[in-house]
Amino acid sequence: MKKYTTILLSLSIFLVFTSAQASSLERLFAPKAKLWDTWLAHSPDSSKNIDHQAWTGFLQRYVIEQADGINRVDYGNVTDDDKQQLKEYTLNLSRLEISSYSRAEQLNYWINLYNALTIDVILEHYPVSSIRKIDLSPGLFKDGPWAKKLLLIRGEEVSLNDIEHRILRPIWKDPRLHYALNCASIGCPNLQKQAYTTGNIDTLFRKAAEDFINHPRGVNFSNEKLVLSSIYNWFRNDFGRNDEEILDHIRQYASDELRQQLNKVNPDIRYRYDWSLNDTASAK
Numbered sequence: 343m344k345k346y347t348t349i350l351l352s353l354s355i356f357l358v359f360t361s362a363q364a365s366s367l368e369r370l371f372a373p374k375a376k377l378w379d380t381w382l383a384h385s386p387d388s389s390k391n392i393d394h395q396a397w398t399g400f401l402q403r404y405v406i407e408q409a410d411g412i413n414r415v416d417y418g419n420v421t422d423d424d425k426q427q428l429k430e431y432t433l434n435l436s437r438l439e440i441s442s443y444s445r446a447e448q449l450n451y452w453i454n455l456y457n458a459l460t461i462d463v464i465l466e467h468y469p470v471s472s473i474r475k476i477d478l479s480p481g482l483f484k485d486g487p488w489a490k491k492l493l494l495i496r497g498e499e500v501s502l503n504d505i506e507h508r509i510l511r512p513i514w515k516d517p518r519l520h521y522a523l524n525c526a527s528i529g530c531p532n533l534q535k536q537a538y539t540t541g542n543i544d545t546l547f548r549k550a551a552e553d554f555i556n557h558p559r560g561v562n563f564s565n566e567k568l569v570l571s572s573i574y575n576w577f578r579n580d581f582g583r584n585d586e587e588i589l590d591h592i593r594q595y596a597s598d599e600l601r602q603q604l605n606k607v608n609p610d611i612r613y614r615y616d617w618s619l620n621d622t623a624s625a626k
Contacts, residue, residue, distance in 0.1 A: 368576065369578065373488075374507065375508075375512040376508055377513065378508035378512075380496070381448075384443065385443060386444060388447070390443055391539075392435070392438065392443065392451055394454050394537035397431055397454050400458075401536055401537065402535055404416045404424075405533055406622050410625070412557070413535070415461065417469075432458050432462060436500075445513075446543075449514060449538075449543065450540060453510070456506060459502060459505075461526065463476060463487045463492070463502075464619070470619060472619055473486055473487065478490035488503045511580065517591060518547040518551060521550035522538065522550055528620055529571060529614075529615040529617060531553065531554040531573075532553050551595040552595045555600070556596060556597050559571060561596070561604075567610055569613070570611055572613040572615035574613070575613040
């Protein structure tokens with residue numbers, strides 16, 4: 343115990359030095375993209391589609407688009423029947439032979455499964471003020487549910503971290519994934535009101551990116567300083583090799599007004615994130 347207390351004290355001292363050092367440390371502990379090659383198997387010629395209508399129905403009923411630009415979830419009014427149907431949806435996905443689908447169909451599968459599992463975890467522990475309060479992850483420094491094995495898929499136990507950092511990020515290498523995956527927090531890009539499918543994924547990717555980047559929780563200015571979501575710090579290598587490339591990525595989805603501001607700004611970047619639950623109750 344003395345050893346762990348010393349570690350925590352040293353970490354606390356380190357954190358207070360400067361915001362730049364804190365950002366570096368924050369990035370250091372962010373999960374890295376590390377391929378789990380079991381999930382590379384796919385069927386390029388497959389034309390099979392996965393039915394995500396149950397998930398779309400849930401999203402249509404409970405995701406509320408609000409005037410402040412943040413999509414919140416009406417967790418408190420989800421019926422017992424809908425909670426059960428959500429569990430059945432994730433279980434049905436877990437039973438599919440996912441290797442028999444095309445890469446494009448697998449992408450929708452993993453995004454929808456991640457988001458549905460996240461909502462299911464919240465509902466199991468609701469009411470809760472933040473997903474980080476749901477300490478299911480194993481280990482001394484457990485934080486949130488992300489490392490908890492939640493489903494058995496093809497004989498493998500799979501966690502939210504596995505889906506995001508060992509499957510989606512390393513296989514697809516697409517920064518737009520960060521706008522599609524929702525961690526049930528105010529600081530996260532919006533949970534969309536429909537499931538991702540091969541027919542709508544590019545449209546939803548763009549909408550999610552534009553909604554986030556053109557909202558203060560994505561990109562903001564404070565005292566003439568540029569403030570970005572911590573997502574661009576935690577996973578900066580997914581967006582670019584340096585600050586300028588990250589800003590180039592952001593400009594692709596920025597409004598004309600925001601793009602002009604970005605072109606003038608001195609890139610002394612600060613980061614922030616709001617872990618409060620994306621609950622309709624918190625907006626009342």
